[in-house]
Amino acid sequence: MLDSHVRRLIDKPLTSVASAIDRPWISPDRLTIAGLVLGLASALAAALTLWWLALLLWLASRILDGLDGSLARLRRSREDAGAGGSSEAGGFLDIVSDFVVYGATVFGVAVGASVAFDAPWWPFALVLLTYYVNGSAFLAFSSTAERTGRRIDDGRSLSFLGRIAEGTETIIVHSLWLVVPFLAWQIAVVWGVFVAVSAVQRIVVGYRSLR
Template sequence: MLDAMMRRLIDPPLARMGRALAMRGVSADAVTLAGLVLGLSAAALIALGAPVLALVPLLASRLADGLDGAIARASGKTDFGGYLDITCDFLFYGAIPLGFVLADPAANGAAGAALLTSFYFNGATFLGFAILAERRSMRTEARGVKSLYFTGGLLEGTETIVFFVVLCLWPEGFVPLAWGFGGLCFFTAASRVVLARRVFPDE
């Protein structure tokens, strides 16, 4: 819901940084992988019981996630780069809830499993829509220039990052927050299915 607005704010400075890094020979794929390492480090810190400390690599990983696209646009986008980016994003999004489950399996296990299930469903509807959109040559830049067609929804990347930050600051609230956010993810995914039914009618 907030991604389009955030892109208007963050794209200009990211574009400048991306051009500067591209001129120095930094590759987009390297930044993507660095962002993944930072994100997995955040998940590991959460699992070890240091969620506040995990905020540093978590936010740094999201900066890298924005920079890799800016570098790619400056140096030339590749299909593999887009594939690597979305794959690393999905791994990051799953790793953070897993960190909270590992930190306290007895308390967080059920809520964490439900949250990951909602992520799985939401991700499937997102990628399935993108595949059909590509087949029909649909394009949008509402959420920045992407390798895939990005559909909107109640919950998008911005909301998910805010959710992760809140979890790190209030880990004791993981269970109710995970159930609530997971429910909204299910709603977002179901809404995307309804949208797909309208956009991709039977031929």
């Protein structure tokens, strides 16, 4: 819901940073992998109830997740493929890394909240279920749209069906979990319902778009 607005706000700053770090030994794929490592470290820190460390690692991971695409587009605009420009492999790596980090973070917060605050597990299981349904709808639509020539080109590697729960909302909610972990399971209940509604929207809109 907020992605398009936020992307317009952060596009120039991210491009400026990407220009500043544009070195032969820094590639979009390496930034993606660094973001993945930091995201997994954030999940581990959350599981150990190191909430503020987890928050810093999470935000750093998401910044790198934005920078990898900015650097890829910068190099593509110069047609400098030899310097590690945008590629199908890079887009694949990016989306897989996002899914791994999102799932790991939910699991890490669930472990930490259950240990520190005796939080129930089912709200986090609900979030993982809705993530699974969303991911299935998103990837199935992207694959079918690509094959049938109905690709949605918004600058991202895959055709993305934007709905009320997108990347920006996910970053905000995961951050809230780490800022107020004693309310993590209650936030997870609300977020799970929110993402479930988004999943239904994606399924309906995706089906209608492909008919």
